[in-house]
Amino acid sequence: MDRSRTNSGPAEDLLIELDREAGVPLHRQIESSIRTGIRAGRLRSGTSLPPTRTLAAGLGVSRGVVVEAYQQLVAEGYLTSRSGGYTRVAAPAPPAAGAGSAPTARPPVRSTGSGAGFRIDFGYGRTDVSRFPRAAWLRSVRAVLTATPNDRFAYLDGRGVPEVREALCDYLNRVRGTSSVPDAMVICNGYGQGISLLIQVLARRGARRIALEDPSSDDDARVLARAAGLDVVGVPVGPDGVRVDALHRTDADAIVLTPSHQWPTGAVLSAAARAEVIAWAERRGAIVIEDDYDAEYRYDRSPVGAMQGLAPDHVVYCGTASKTLAPGLRLGWMVVPARLAADVADAKMLADRGSPVIDQLAFADFLARGEFDRHLRRMRPVYRRRRDALLHALRTHLPDLEPAGVAAGQHVVAWLPPGLDEAAVVTAAARHGLGIHGVGPYRIASAGPGGLIFGYAVLGESAIAEGVALLARAIREVRGR
Ligand SMILES: Cc1ncc(COP(=O)(O)O)c(C=O)c1O
Structure with missing residues (x-):
């Protein structure tokens, strides 16, 4: 929803404290008060200010004093004023072109959106939410609100509503080959909460060390595990996923894996x-x-x-709607070994007393109607075309980059040739208006070639081609130095 208030009528009141003893002209005091309110976010873009006559009367000053203050703030770009219309707080100044926030040492994987001012942003962690199946979701929400008895909207147990656990079990056993029953399932607010609950439970049950793939996205797991008093150890990833020989040397009590599509390298763990x-x-x-x-x-x-599905007593399965529907849904699920299920459900209860009931019931209905399958069938060719466009552009403009991993997901890693510095490429790309992250910040202790992570899920094919052309220019610049 647009948070600006462009449709609101004129305000009657505005808190401004005038100090008549201060020796500062009154119009300056009014200006400064409004300017500070806008900078601090108290007066949001689109907010209408009181008419000059109203504000002047309220403050006990002449109208000309308020007119002068408003005019100054219009000139500075803080306010907008149309003749005959209200004076409003202006939209924030757009960031300068190409002045995107330079990637930090360890950029967030779960991006909250570009907003960084890049012309093209290969930032990972965004799903194409413009394709969210609104009409079908609305049908499910409507069905839930029409048919669900009142008592179902009361507190629930920590595992989640039975309907969604049943529908998810059917779906996962059918499509992912899991071996799940509704009692083994805990609904959570995305993987982010799932991993948090699991770490708490494992630590409480005596785990001392957790292994993570190296490189991996699991910043959350790293921070949470350390906060829970666990050692964190990285296990290097090779072309076939995590290196099991290295796992044997870790002395870990748990390991987090992305076996179907290793993040970020895209490898699949062999049978x-x-x-x-x-x-x-x-x-x-x-x-x-x-x-x-x-x-x-x-x-x-x-x-x-x-x-x-191979070892339900030793594997916790974690799924999320963040890639398939929308990260903002905060909908995730875990299939938990029987001996841990009650503890994980208790941890969920303690964390937030359960995920929102209406969303869970709507998702259950959405699954049961076959809408989830239909949505995936529609989206696969969209992402596939974007991935193909990316690989084609890389072959054309940057043939010495080496794309890795299987044809899957919403991102591709491409390894850089020896001698091309990853951080220098990322920085030069930002200067050319291109947002992209390197693999380096996601390494725990492993050494390896430089690489770039291309998130392509929200970019159309022409933007992808343009982005790779910008990258090629940035790389030429780095090489030319
Ligand atoms: C490796 C990995 N796991 C899980 C997720 C999903 O996290 P969540 O369900 O908390 O949105 C992401 C999202 O970017 C991810 O990259």
């Missing part, structure tokens, strides 16, 4: 490696946390089934 990881977990009594964040999008063949 042999999956079996070895599970044997490792069984031997140690360890837990594998399977982050199945984007498995719905595999473009060249059916996705490999979830690891959870």
Whole structure:
């Protein structure tokens, strides 16, 4: 919803404190008070100010004093004024072209949107929410609000509403090869909350060390695990996913994996490696946390089934609607081994007393009607075309970059040739108006080639081509130095 108030009528009141003893002209005091209010965000863009006559009367000053203050602020760009219309707070000044925020040492993976002023932004973590199936979702919400008895809107147990757990079990067992029953399922606010609850439960049950893929996106897990008193250890990732030989040396009690599409490298964990990881977990009594964040999008063949289906007693399966529907839904789910399920549900209860009931029921209805399948069927070719456009542009403009990983998901990593400095490329790209992240900031301790992460989910094919052309220019500049 547009948060500006362009449709509001004139305000009657505006808090301005005048100090008649201060020796500062009254119009300056009014200016300064309004300017400060706008800068501090108390007066938002679009807010209408009182008519000059009204404000003057309220402050006990002549109208000319208020007129002078308003005119000064219009000249400075803080206010807008149309003859015969209200004086309003102006829209914030747009950022200068290409002046995007330079990537920080470790940029957030789960981007809250560009907003950075880049001409083209390959920032990862955005799903094409413009394709959110609004009409179908509305039908589900309407059905829920029409048919659900009042008592269902009361507090619930920490696992979530039975309808959505049943619908998700059917879906996951059918599409992801999980071995799930509704009682093993806990609904959470996205993977972000799921991993937080799991770390709390594992720490309380005596876990001391957690292993993460290296590189990985799991900043949250890193911070949360350390806060819970766990050691964090990275396990290097190779072309076939996490290196099991290195896992054996970690002495970890749990590992977080993205086996269907490693983030960020795009590797798939081989069947042999999956079996070895599970044997490792069984031997140690360890837990594998399977982050199945984007498995719905595999473009060249059916996705490999979830690891959870191979060892439901040792694997926690985590899914999310953030890649398929919208990150803002904050809808995620876990399939938890029986011995942990009650603890995880209790942790969820303690965290927030359960996820919103209407959203869960709507999602259950959406799944049961087959709308989720239909939406994925519509979206796969869209993302596939964007991915193809990206690879084509890379082949054309930057043939010595080496795209990695399987045809899946919403991002591609491309390795840089030796001698081309990743950070220098990222910085030069930003100067050319292109937002992109390097792989380096996502490494824990592993060394490896420089690489770039291209999130393509929200970019049309022509923007993708333009972005790669900008990158090629930036790389020429780095090479020319
Ligand atoms: C590796 C990985 N896992 C999970 C998620 C989804 O997180 P959430 O469900 O909290 O939105 C993302 C989103 O960007 C991700 O990159």
